[in-house]
Amino acid sequence: MEAQLRIERPVTTPILLSSPDVGDLEQQYVMRAMQSGWIAPLGPDVDAFEREIAQRVGVDHAVALSSGTAALHLALVAWGVGAGDIVLTSTLTFAATANAIAYTGAEPFFIDSDPVTGNMDPALLDEALTALLAAGERVAAVLPVDLLGKAVDYDAILAVADRHGVRVLADAAESLGATFRGRAAGSFGAASAFSFNGNKIMTTSGGGMLTTHDGDLAARIRYLATQARQPAAHYEHTEIGYNYRLSNLLAALGRAQLTRLDSMIARRREIRAMYRDIFAGVDGVSVLGGDDDSHDNVWLTAVLVDRDVAGWAPTELGAALTAETIESRPIWKPMHLQPVFVGSRSLLNGSAETIFDRGLTLPSGSVLTAVDLERVRSVIDGFLAKRRY
């Protein structure tokens, strides 16, 4: 039989953008919850997780829910937002933000970004609110998003919303652990939503949390999230509810993660520092969010590449990383460009489209090892060297 020569590349483990960072401690917490018998589905870990998040964020109430999307949706439902209402939100966000608005029947109205941070531009928000309210439209809420772990300029956004008498629901899905002027993300406005999806700064596998200072709102959301069940033995129902609560097992996972939140943020900060070092002095490349990230949770690091100055496109760097099984991704495609929201109105300044065009999100997970980071670094260094940096 003829021998066949097969030359195979060594198998390298893919390096992902932001994988869950879980280990022994998480196993212990989940195992303890299982052994306690609190499986179906609420229990003491849910209560404790809510207390611990509320304390961490500095709010009076936290409600553990099945996702960040559920938290956004229920806040809007609890306020009675529905058809005929408008909710102003950031165009540069993940679809979940806009979807939560659409679920209620309200119309999402997209506001463009500050060019440095990608977060909602307060001046544009002011302009949109002025015009919509003058035209007699019903604006039910403003829904800004803390993009990639940098808190919105809440001084400016809240001042504008207050002046127009409109409530703020903060999408803090990505920003647990970040602060703005010494206050934690998740403590601003009338309510905030966190996500504990698997790719977030900390995870419950899937889950979310609604935080608020408003006890009535928290109680109503708890009620709506458990199928709007009236306290009667036969389960009386007077309105439509949802099955949106977080399970006790997942809350246990969240409690373990929360004890490690600061160290996971510190690790992401080291990764951010590595990227700053790699790209320092590379003309045409900057880190999204600006130079000061000291108050961010630095969830994901994204670079902005100005092709005309750099001489290469972010997609080229992305392709070089993909060739070495390293994940990278464009920034979210702005909502006003999404086919599904094509009929929605927006107020634009071009920033979100520029960030989308120039942005590339790089591996940022706290689970990445020194060896992983060295691999990422050498691929980027090699890419830049070929372009004579």
Ligand SMILES: Cc1ncc(COP(=O)(O)O)c(C=O)c1O
């Ligand atoms: C900005 C933003 N909003 C909302 C969500 C929705 O969170 P979840 O996936 O927990 O529903 C996410 C993340 O997935 C997000 O990144």
